[in-house]
Amino acid sequence: MTAAPLREVPPLLMLEVYAAGAFPMAESRDDPTFGLIEPRIRGILPLDGFHISRSLARRMRRGSFTASADTDFAEVVSACANREETWINPALMRLYAALHAAGHAHCIGVRQEGALVGGVFGVAVGAAFFAESMFSTRTDASKAALVWLVDRLRGQGFTLLDTQFLTPHLASLGGIELPRVAFRKLLDPAVARREVQFGAPGPLPDAASLVPR
Template identity: 65%
Template sequence: MSLSPKLLLHGYSIGIFPMAEHRDDPELFWVDPKIRGVFPLDGFHISRSLARRLRTCGFTISINRDFAGVVDGCADRSETWINPELRRLYQELHRAGRAHSLEVREGASLVGGVYGVVLGAAFFGESMFSRRTDASKIALAYLVDRLRQTGFTLFDTQFLTAHLASLGAIEIPRAVYHSELKQAIDLKADFTADLQQTPQGVIQRITQTS
């Protein structure tokens, strides 16, 4: 299956997303889970240990400074569904302002991050990676805070993992997901809005509603 960025976005708009069997498989296929993983934006769980880590880690957070680096970090594992075709497509969506990354750095080194696709007020989380303890959890905390502050209503995680569940992600039926998706893509949100996100601010805003 050969995809264009336009067709890829259409797939997201109707609730499906592409994957490859592995990095060396040139073929893509659409996935439409009966049960969908989502992150309620008012339900992110910050444990005491994660709050302490947020305050003391010394990581710096940025958005869209190294989209390619985040995608490559996500693909840098023994098994990945990100093949060269998907990498190319996400790069094109990023250049078009439809895909974004959030980076976690330790000094000059990229040590974690997350990236996803945006349609309206829906953020489709694609993948994340971590090269330091809790780097992916910290990336998700900053991401949830950014999504909440910039008008998003749906954070799609595609599938529910134990890692995501421990942070507050849940599963919902396909029909419920499609209903929430339809509402979200008709709204407006601005992922790149200029925000001042400090560790304490992120903790306070998230814990006030979770």
């Protein structure tokens, strides 16, 4: 954490924080402040090493999931924060909303029978996407959100998908850990490519078209 906890950071300044290798995190939902963290070991999901299990592929081929980009941002962030313990406090929710309004924070929302059942959101700086959090209320819905996210990032020319930390969930999809120095070697050229854009909001390709047969 930063030595002095923060209550607000201008959105454009926060983009430079991400570009420098740090990210915001609060101690809890009730904490009015947040700190800036730069872990010694960083988790990433290599875009060329993303792994879709056979069970996930089967579930996506069934066609019960649909997804869209940037049409459910507030709902996805709220769902990510709606758990017993969360680092997403009101100050960060305001920050992400401001970044989204300025075109720098994005989400993938996954629906099943019309209900929002999974999603992921994060911040884009150049060709780097900093995934902040994801949620799921149906089996594999958050993994499906990552399938759509990786497809969008690849198509738009992104080179780095940062996951901050590595969880077993992410490791099962091909996530790996890197020392800070190795992460920065990927980060610096990625954030320098400010011409890369996340892409237009709206419906995303059919789930079955994204998985191997």
